[in-house]
Amino acid sequence: MASVVLKGTGQKMPLVGFGLWKVTRSSCADTVYNAIKHGYRLLDGAGDYGNEKEAGEGVARAIKDGLVKREELFITSKLWNTYHAREHVRTLxxxxxxLWGIDYFDLFLIHFPVSLKFVEVEHRYPPEWFGDDGKVYLQDTPIQETWEAMEALHAAGIAKNIGISNFSGALILDLMRYARVHPAVLQIEHHPYLTQEPLVKLAKELGIAITAYSSFGPQSFIEVNMDRDAKLLMDHHIVTQIASAHGKTPAQVLLRWATQRGIAVIPKSNNEQRLMQNLHCIDFNLSPEQIKEISALNHNLRFNDPGDIDVRLSIFA
Structure with missing residues (x-):
């Protein structure tokens, strides 16, 4: 399986993984089990997704049935915004x-560069963005404090690799000034409508691997009413024409557009056929001209923007 070698540990992260965002709890264990059965080895989860226990059940069953060993899996999770204070990072x-039923994460990320007021696990988990009254409550915990606590996780073996998600270039450059352990991975929204080329170049220059989420653009956000009425990339004539030329699906073309440039992807599908198609998206190459055509669709359209929740969360402003 194609992989990305992570700087620092030299661990190999699969280039194509399975994302757990929006995978329902009731089906999550079976979905994870089937993903592993069909060859997925990277599972991308997060505390905020609310399905870690069920994902872990799918992993445990796959291991018990001899489909895979724990060390053959690359399991990612993320620290939610309410647990940024030093004393809460390791506890969480x-x-x-x-919840996962495992001893370590292969990769643990700061989910957003946003610190929210602490919420006890016993009170509500996952706590999401809001307090009990539906309002957003910020907390004055600097990223440096959170990152130092992340480094302690790495030193303790709780996380083999640590990284960041939804960080801008300025924050990354600042973090690099004090980090004793550099971030291994940057996870960002990345699709042809939002190519983020300067950020991609910066991460590569710094030796930080990139994982793209929402590779299908608006498709990922329809069911949560965040698609901004954008034309589906799956239906865009440039994407469909290129797919037809290669005898591939539009989804495979969109994934290959990223993976061919060394960017890892974590698509999700509850459909078994599409699940297999997504995994096998690296057995063909787009031409340089086709990559340029797809990249030219960029118009800086971001779907996942916390600033829509509260202007004080405008991390991409």
Whole structure:
């Protein structure tokens, strides 16, 4: 399986993984089991997704049935915004490991560069963006404090690799000034409507691997009413024409547009056929001209923007 070698540890991260965002709890264990059965080895989860226990059940069943060994899997999770304070980071990471039923994460990310007021796990988990009254409550915890706590997770073996998600270039450059352990991975929204080329170049220059989420653009956001009425990339004539030329699906073309440039992808599908198609999206190459055609669709259209929730969360302003 094609992979990306992570700087620092040299661990190989699969280039194509399975994303757990929006995978319902009731079907999550079976979905994860089937993903592993069909060859997925990277599972991308997060505390905020609310399905870590069920994902772990799918992993445990796959291991018990001899489909895979734990060390053959690359499991990613993320620290939610309400746990950024130094004293909460390890407690939460260990809690999440218990939900998964595993001893370590292969990769643990700061989900957003946003610190929210602490919420006890016993009170509400996952706590999401809001307090009990539906309002957003910020907390004054600097990223440096959170990152130092992340480094402690790495030192303790709780996370083999640590990284960041939804960070801008300025924040990354600042983090690199004090980080003793550099971030191994940057996870960002990345699709032809939002190519983020300067950020991609910066990460590569710094030796930070990139994972793209929402590779299908608006398709990922329809069911949560965040698609901004954008034309589906799956239906765009440039994408469909290129797919037809290669005898591939539009989804495979969109994934290959990223993976051919060394960017990892984590698509999700509840459909077994599409699940297999997504995994096998690296057995063909787009021409340089086709990559340029797809990249030219960029118009900086971001779908996942916390600033839509509260202007004080405008991390991409």
């Amino acid at each position: 990471a260990e809690y999440q490991l218990k």
